[in-house]
Structures are given as C-alpha cells and as structure tokens.
Amino acid sequence: MNAVESFAKYLKSKELKFTKERKAVLDEMFHRGGHLDVEDLLYRLRKRRKQSASRATVYRTLELLVESGIVRKVDLGHGHSHYELVLDHPHHEHMICVSCGKVVEFSDKKIEVALKRLCKESGFEHTSHCFQIFGYCDKCKGSLDSKKPHANP
Amino acid sequence: MNAVESFAKYLKSKELKFTKERKAVLDEMFHRGGHLDVEDLLYRLRKRRKQSASRATVYRTLELLVESGIVRKVDLGHGHSHYELVLDHPHHEHMICVSCGKVVEFSDKKIEVALKRLCKESGFEHTSHCFQIFGYCDKCKGSLDSKKPHANP
DNA sequence: CTTCTTGCAAACCATTTGCATCATT
DNA sequence: AATGATGCAAATGGTTTGCAAGAAG
DSSP states (O other): OOHHHHHHHHHHHTTOOOOHHHHHHHHHHHHHOSOEEHHHHHHHHHHHOSOOOOHHHHHHHHHHHHHTTSEEEEOOSSSSOEEEEOTTSOOOEEEEETTTOOEEEEOOHHHHHHHHHHHHHTTOEEEEEEEEEEEEOTTTTTOOOTTSOOOOO | OOHHHHHHHHHHHTTOOOOHHHHHHHHHHHHHOSOEEHHHHHHHHHHHOSOOOOHHHHHHHHHHHHHTTSEEEEEOSSSSEEEEEOTTSOOOEEEEETTTOOEEEEOOHHHHHHHHHHHHHTTOEEEEEEEEEEEEOTTTTTOOOOOSSOOOO
C-alpha cells in the first residue's frame, strides 16, 4: 500500500477529509523523501507546486501524518522539528555535523538488536526512538566554528 | 577534579566571574544528580536554598555549564530541555514512558561500541549524542492514553 | 574602579488555537 | 446541507536579549 492510499485510509477511519492541502503536503514529503522542516515544506509548496497551504495547515497535516505512521518527527538539534517519510524508507538514525549542518543517515543492526533486548529486559513496550550523533563531518573536522547556525542540507 | 573546581577553572579561562548565583545552580545540579529542567531548578533554588537566581540567570548559567562540559542538555521529548550532570555520572541514555513521563536511564556497551565504529568508518568526529527510546513502561503497558507528556516520534 | 552579572521585561521563535469562512463528503 | 478544514491572526510557552542597576575581581 502506498502513502496516499495509506493516508486516505487513515483519514477515512477517523472520518476526516482528504483535502487538496493534505494531499499536497503528503506529495511533497514523498517527493522529497529525506527530512524536511515546516519552512522547507512551505517554500516547496509555494514555489514548486500549484497547491499551497498555510503554515497552520502544514502543522496540522504533519501531525496527522505522524499519527498515521506515514511520517516521523525527528529532532536534528536545530531548535525546530524535522519530518521524514517512514513508508518506503528504511529505518535509520542521524549523524549531524554541528559545523555545516550536514545530516548523514545511518543504521546498524547491532544497535537495533541491543535496543530490542534492552526494552524486553525491562518490560518496556517500545514505540519509537531517536538516536542522534553530533560531531564534525570529515570535511569540517578540525574546524573551529562550532557556533555556526546550521544550514539545512 | 570536582565540578566546582572544574567550573571555576572554566570561568577563569574565559575571564568570567564565579558568582553566588552560578555556584547555587551548579550546587543544585550536583545535589540532584539526575535530569532537571529549568522550572525544577528555579523551584529548588527558591524553596530549598537561601540563594535564588532569576530565570534568565539560570538559562545563562546552564549554557556555561554545558559549554564547560560539566552538564549536558538532553531532550526527553517534553517540549523543553532537561539538563544533567556529566561529571561523576556515568554516561547513559534515556528510556521515556509517553504515558506517565517516567524516565529510566540505561547504557549498553554494545551500543557504545557500535557508535564508535560507525563514526570511525565515516570519518565523523563524534562530540556527543542523544539516544531516546519512547514507549510504555511496565506499569503503563496497555494504557490507552498516548496523549500525555510526549513529543518526539 | 572596571568589567562582568544580574533581574526585569520585552522580544523571539516555533508551534498551537479560536473563529469566521470555505470545501468535501 | 452538514460537518470538517482552511487561513488568518492572536495566543502560547520555552528561551533569549537589551538595558539599567549591582557585585566580583
């Protein structure tokens, strides 16, 4: 089942409507694939699509997308949220360069296994997690400016 | 070297002053040990110590404590920051119950090893990381109210 | 005495919300 | 036609900042 069908189904189950604004947000998330923040999304909707949506609607739609499990909210340490598609995108964590803002996705089987074991051991019912590694990417290593506002890749 | 000496040294190196307000914040962080947010800290300073400090000063002091490496800022998904002592407290991650807000610390050697290897492989210079697991603690398992203190995925 | 700090209140910024109007079902 | 959705602007809540008065070195 693709993201659009999945979202339509979710909305129907809650007796909510599949408006053009909601479709536009989902489409843009899908088109992008990677992580996006609200500002990016608004810009892309305005500049690259015929269909725009207000900031409030984007926030409201993202909340629905998160609830439905299609998108996840991630914290990349930039002081505001980012969102990324879950559907069709293998689960991963983020490695973030505090100098240039570059974000590298990674995943590790051993970490996944350890996580599951830890939860099981303590009777914790895992629903989601967030693993961010901060530091300097190979290009910024040795760089002194750890105080730069990170640009979004 | 203890936390007070360490902070004094850091402040001196930056030609900053070790005021009673700064000492009070550090003392309370040290006394508490675990994670605290600004509200907790203000309350404790006001109620449990003779020395208080304004909200602005608490924020400013925490920033200095983070810069100096004595304290780290952690995101427990509550919509605001928490802070915890690094010095004299073994490194750990957090498992957070989205229903009751309970936070359990954990650490895992295999995860630490995997993290180091991953960074090395990609030439990433690791400075810090944050690993949060969200879900339901043993007491809240089966609970329906997923609408409590949570924020992240 | 000079410079850094404090506390206050105003500013800021991301996010949420109330409400009148509009669009889907 | 009924109900939910939108856009706007105002509200919110955590955090930051400008500034005058105060304290540390």
